[in-house]
Amino acid sequence: MNPPPSRLRRFVGVGSRFLVVGGLSTLIEIGVFNLLVYVWGWDVVAAKIAASLVALVNAYIGNREWTFRHRDRRGRIAEVLLFLATNAVCTAIGAALVWAGVELVASSLGRAPGAFAVNAVNLVSIVIVVLLRFVLYHWVVFRAKP
Template identity: 30%
Template sequence: MLFLGLLNLRMRNAISGAWREVAKFGTVGALAFVLDNGGYTLLVFGLPGAGGGPMRATAVQASVLATLAATLFSWVANRYWTYRQRHRKNAVRELLCFTCVNVVGIAITAGAVFVSRQLLGLDSALSDNTARIVGWAVATLLRFFSYRRYVFVAV
């Protein structure tokens, strides 16, 4: 009976810990999403009524800059909050692993848009956004499990 009680407590603690980790990971991801899309919008379109942002003529560069800022934020927030007990001593190696996982995630999302447009022949805003959401969901699962397994490991 004592064994079952200890097993039940251990399972409850493991599930509770996993949900906390998922919640933190999700919070960081949501904030990075806002930083990326909000930063891009401000850089290209500016504040409402401002007549455009400082990078309105260079939208691709603005997208890269906003994504880089969001990625750096995501790494710092995940390293020092979500996985604060598990980060590597070598921060440069950890950042390189983090970047590799995120490049794969970007390719998955872009790949979903490619499939939608090139293979299925869909080109509406709805189909693009649906493809991006599907790709984003798959990439987010990859990121979550890769961060736990390869990026934020105490070494």
């Protein structure tokens, strides 16, 4: 008979699955962001918000059905509302970070930043927001069974 996995092993397993889902969602977000900004000429903040919303569909399905599938299901509507509220906050933080970062780079350069700088700023915002999302998903949205 095998002993039950330790809390650390379970946490690492959940964290690893979260990173896989998040990695795919990040690729979706970066692709949509670049399409909106560099193909269709959108403003970076509007593009950040729209790209985040597109990636959320993948994030919810992946996290609900794979990463946190073992967690309590409080009811689909309540869970989706918590997920959307969490991501509204995270999207706003991400957009604010992109805006501030692009403004900082622009003021440092004395001109509008190029695609590399804008994408670097976007990537930093994604890393910060991913950490926040994991904490909120793990302890609030997809809570453990009591």
